[in-house]
Amino acid sequence: MKKLLVGAFLFHSLFSYAQRNNDAAVFSDIKEKVKAYYVDPQAYKKVDSLFQSESKNESFTQLNKKDLAALLTQKLRTVIKDKHFFVKYLENYNHEKPINNKEREKSDNFHNSLENFGFEQVQRLEGNIGYINFKGFATVESSKKIVAATMDFVANTNSLIIDLRENGGGDNEMLLLFCSYFFDQKTELYTTYFRHTNQTVHNTTQSEVAGQKYLHKKIYILTSKKTFSAGEGLAYFLQQYKLAEIIGEKTGGAANPVKDFIIQNQYLLLVPAGKITASISHKNWNHTGVIPDQEVKAENALQTAHATALKNILQTDTKTELSIPEIKNLINTLEQ
Incomplete structure (x- = not known):
């Protein structure tokens, strides 16, 4: 029995060591992609600090890969304050078969057609x-x-x-x-x-x-x-x-367009790699x-918009299939 316990402990220790080293490679790759591509050239320092602090308390290493991806997404969005960051675990990814962009587009189009x-x-x-x-x-x-x-x-x-x-x-x-x-x-x-x-x-x-x-x-x-x-x-x-x-x-x-990467043949990473500037306002909607x-x-928006459009029809005396009393009754119904 003692030998079995020692063996189980050794296996767990080796597994944890391997997982920590694999996670370290994942974290390193993500940091380097942020450093090279993210619109703010200093943001990678926040990512580096994040990974160092989280690795010490082992909050990342105790998770399965799917949950790790979800946590990474949440942490990156919080630390850098950009909701376009995204990490996903690729469960069936075949790194030996290069991604064919035409095949992927064909597949995407098929699913979009549905x-x-x-x-x-x-x-x-x-x-x-x-x-x-x-x-x-x-x-x-x-x-x-x-x-x-x-x-x-x-x-x-x-x-x-x-x-x-x-x-x-x-x-x-x-x-x-x-x-x-x-x-x-x-x-x-x-x-x-x-x-x-x-x-x-x-x-x-x-x-x-x-x-x-x-x-x-x-x-x-x-x-x-x-x-x-x-x-x-x-x-x-x-x-x-x-x-x-x-x-x-x-x-x-979320305004900034993204660039996608495969991390350690296991994860899809989306990094906001561009910055949009509106020609009329010289701003964008990122963060705000x-x-x-x-x-x-949200659940009341359609009724509100429909009533607003009908009120405009009355104000502009626009002809519709409805009479004025019918339009007024419909507005009252929508606003109830």
Whole structure:
């Protein structure tokens, strides 16, 4: 029995030693990626200090790899104050098979197609008000037909509600394409500076799009605490150019675009590698989030926006399928 106990203790000690050394390599790689790529060149010092303090009390080494990734995500976001940091354990990652970008894009497009490339619902609400429930930005190539069809569907409405309450972001080019439907001419929305290449990219809308543009009409954007990244960007830029009124909750506050890395053939690491600067405000929504024009609970945002749009119809004497008494009754119902 004594020999068994000694053997078990020795195995546990060796396992703990191996795990600590593996974690040390993971921590070192993450720190070096932050040092080389993150927009703030001094942020890696905070990461180094974090890993040194956490390694001493062994809070990292006692976790399984999935939980370690979740804790790393939370710690990096807290210490550096950037919500775009992300770590994920790759359980079935095959390091001997290089990632084929075409195959990955094909796979991503297939999975995005199962969710209609982010366009959850498109309809016409009472009062001839368009409604788009949009949950995420897939690639332009995969999405351009569906966004054109969506915008053609709402083209004849008097005003438009875009629901971004569950939009977690996605492709930057798709953000620019969707924004293009609300600008009558080519417009530079923002620049993106990448420190690791010392390059500045100018991001502009398109003068021409496949579907019908939605111009010179009221637009209302619904937001929540879950609205994130490119979802925030759509709200931010249309608000900045006074093209939309934001209704709902303050958004998550993640602006900077990311670069992805494989760490020790085990973890996916996303590092914010660029800094967005809006052309009109010379700022962005990082940390602060997008501040609503009408701040209401997320669950009440659609009713509030619908009522607001109907009130505007009354004020402007805009013709709809509803009579004035019907519009007033609908407003009372929505506000109850």
